[in-house]
Amino acid sequence: METVERLIRSAQELLWERGYVGTSPKAIQRAARAGQGSMYHHFAGKAELAKVAIERSAGELRAAADEQLGGAGTAGERINGYLGRERAVLKGCQVGRLAADPEVVGDPVLRAPVAETFAWLRQRLAEVVAEGKRSGEFPESLDAARTAATIAAVLQGGYVLARAAGSPEPFELAVHGLTDLLKEASK
C-alpha cells in the first residue's frame, strides 16, 4: 500500500480511538510507518489529513448503512436489519465519536462531513419509515423524521452506554427495546 493510503487509514483508526485532540501527527506517522517529512509532503498538516480521513470514514458509514437500508425486505425488516447488523460495539461509531471532540465540532471544515453524514442517515431512515407507513406496516401516527432521529439516537447512545459499561450489553438492550417499541406501535 502506498504511503498516502497508509497515512489516511492510520489517521482514521486513531481518530476513531482517540479523537482529534487525542491524536498527534507523530502517532499517525508511527502507525503508518511514514516519516515526518513524508506526511507533510502529502498533507498541509494535521487538520487536512484529518479532514480526508473523516470524509473517508463518513463514506464508509454511508455505504454500510445503505447496504441494509437499501436491501430487500419490508421497511420493518430493513430497519431491524440495520439495527441488528454486526457492530464493533465497544469501539463505538467512527463518525459519531467525533461529535464529542471540541476541535471537530468547533471547526466548520472538520464538522461538515460529520454533520452531513447524520443528516443523510436520518433522511435515509425517514424514507424507509415513510415507506413503512405507506405499506401499512407502521401507523400513520408515527412521524417519519422523529422516528428516524430516534433510531439513529438509539444506536449512538447505545455505543455510549456500552463503552461506559465496558460491555456490549446495554447496546443490545437499547436496540431490542427499540425494536420492541416499533413492533408494539405497529400492532
Added chain:
Amino acid sequence: METVERLIRSAQELLWERGYVGTSPKAIQRAARAGQGSMYHHFAGKAELAKVAIERSAGELRAAADEQLGGAGTAGERINGYLGRERAVLKGCQVGRLAADPEVVGDPVLRAPVAETFAWLRQRLAEVVAEGKRSGEFPESLDAARTAATIAAVLQGGYVLARAAGSPEPFELAVHGLTDLLKEASK
C-alpha cells in the same frame, strides 16, 4: 470559594468540554486561577483530580435525574418529565462525554464512576417502567430493562446528533420520536 473547590469545578468544566485527553493540568490551573504548586499540593496529579471531578459530575447527574424520576405523577409523566427537562443540548452530557475518552474508558479508576452512573440510571428508569406496567400504563409486553436502556440511549444519542448538526433539533426530534413510540405502545 476555596482553591480546592475551584480546581474541582474547573476540572469538571474542562472535562465536559474537552474530555480527559484534551484537558491539561495547566489549563485547569488557569481556569481555577490556581498556581502549579497549589494544584499538586491538593492532588497527586491530573488523574486524581479528574477522578474527584468525575465523581462530582456523576453525583450531579444522579441528583438531576432523581428530581424528575422520583417526583410526583404517573410513570409516564415522570419519564416524559425526565426526557423533556431543560438541557444544555449542545454541551452534551457531562458524564456520557467521558465514555468517548480512551484514557477514561481504559482506566478502571476513571471509568468506574461513569459505569456506575449509567448502571444506576438504567436501573432507576427500569423501576419507573416496571411501575408503569403494574399500573397498566405500559403493556406487559414491554421489557423494563430494555425500555430503560432505550430511553437512556435516546438521550445520549440525541446529544451526539445535536452536536454533529450544530443544532438542538435532532435531539428534540429523537426525544419526541421516543415519547410518540411510548404513547403508541401504550394504546
Added chain:
DNA sequence: GTCTATACCGCGATAGAC
C-alpha cells in the same frame, strides 16, 4: 498552602539535504 525554578518529553510545524 502557594510560589518560582527546573526538567524532560512530545506536539505541530518548517527547512533543507538527499
Added chain:
DNA sequence: GTCTATCGCGGTATAGAC
C-alpha cells in the same frame, strides 16, 4: 518523495523557597 535537523511551545510533573 522521504529523511534528518531544528524550532518554540505546552504537557506533566518534581524540588525547594517562602
